[in-house]
Amino acid sequence: MPLLARMIPAPLVVDVRRGALAELGAILADQRISTSGRVAIAVGSTYGPIVQSTFRDGLAGADWFTVDGGTINTAIKLVEQIRRERYDAVVGIGGGTVLDVTKFAAARLGLPMVAVATNLAHDGIASPISTLDNDAGRGSYGVPAPLAVLVDLDLIAAAPVRSVRSGIGEIVSNLSAIADWQAAHALRGEEIDGLAISLARTAAEAVMNHPGSVSGDAFLAVLAEGLILSGISMVVAGTSRPSSGACHEISHAIDLLHPSRRAFHGEQVGVGAAFAWFLRGDSSAFDATVHCLHRHGLPVRPSDLGFTLEEFEAVVGYAPQTRPGRFTVLEESALTPSRITAKVNAFDTRITAVLESR
Known part of the structure; x- marks a missing residue:
């Protein structure tokens, strides 16, 4: 054979x-x-x-x-x-x-x-x-x-420690992006690539589950290898889908609406991933993402990025326009302005509860 x-x-x-x-x-x-x-x-x-x-x-x-x-x-x-x-x-x-x-x-x-x-x-x-x-x-x-x-x-x-930490937010967002891609497959028939997903997920979980920090070589090596694997997953898939979903749409919206107030890309997609998990209603993934970002000193809520809740609502509302045709939890949720306001406020409240429970 x-x-x-x-x-x-x-x-x-x-x-x-x-x-x-x-x-x-x-x-x-x-x-x-x-x-x-x-x-x-x-x-x-x-x-x-x-x-x-x-x-x-x-x-x-x-x-x-x-x-x-x-x-x-x-x-x-x-x-x-x-x-x-x-x-x-x-x-x-x-x-x-x-x-x-x-x-x-x-x-x-x-x-x-x-x-x-x-x-x-x-x-x-x-x-x-x-x-x-x-x-x-x-x-x-x-x-x-x-x-x-x-x-x-x-x-x-x-390198500036903040820039290195940014990579953690970037890699952690893979898991949210994968969930978006799988939903697009289930609901819209979009083709997915299992090997690309495996590479992107393995990279993210290796970083999320590592007990170290950016001050140690062992963690830095895992983070570097994870980011490389994430890049290769996009080569395999022929698209950025394995590592780019609603999390990146939110980051792109920040870049376009507030170019002078950009944070590091990984900081923005980390917050975007947390919000995407909240919209999806996956409390386990949401809690794990919030804890990982907070443990490594990354932004978790809109105010950590320097935005009011009202400004973040506008970002969420604009985000789907940054990737026309890409189906994510933002498009799946069919958010109206009033629902965006309710979800953003509930998101901020939930983060407080999660962090205070530790």
Whole structure:
């Protein structure tokens, strides 16, 4: 009997540990990504000088480019800069903004991309999506996933702790997104992918159930690996569905309605996930999400993000418009303005009860 299998594009290398950055040159050569070291390296203004000093005596064939901002115009500018010379690959070293810009540029140039993460704010580390600001607000662009992914825990430990905690909210929201996807399958016949769901769920549960915190390497490694798995789940599914549901619609609505008041993406989707579980009426998942976010010092209620309940009501009402055609608990609940007000107030009250019960 023949064995049938699907081919899944995945990174050639996933390296999560202290000192991983120093192995970049060796990985480029050993994996035949660039045996000559002729690569374009994009860095942010914060870590750029530090990273360049690491390779003062190596990667002599590399050219360095500084990414300033996460806009579509910044990405196009990087494309034009890199296009002037011939390179084997593009390397992005930085946080989510740098990696998203670099992924987009590499896609436009038809070059393989290597991601080196300096923080763990969201799951864009290994995802096939580049999120960039544009004239309409913010857009998500499909791109090839990175060919190799490095996470140097030395750099992660030096990153602002708030940005690292943000990744916890991002990964925890997977469980809510999966529930939305499964509901869309049951109620609308939308096709789902069991392997993608397994990857996204495993990543989320590993982080939620880990007893450690962002101060320990063991937890940081699990968080990094979880975010990478979450990105790969999107590659498998061919859509962001395994990690993006009502939680992300709420975050996108905040970005569009209050661009000057954005929190970290993972902070916003964490609150969005808690609200989605509340709407779904799953008290067990709601309590677990609230406890996890609170334990790690993440926002739990709208006021933690700096919004009044009335402002959050407007966010919830606008959220479905951010992903037209995507069926989540927000669309399933058919929320009217009066019901949104009642649900948001009940949500806030329930969080207080859950936290006081501990």
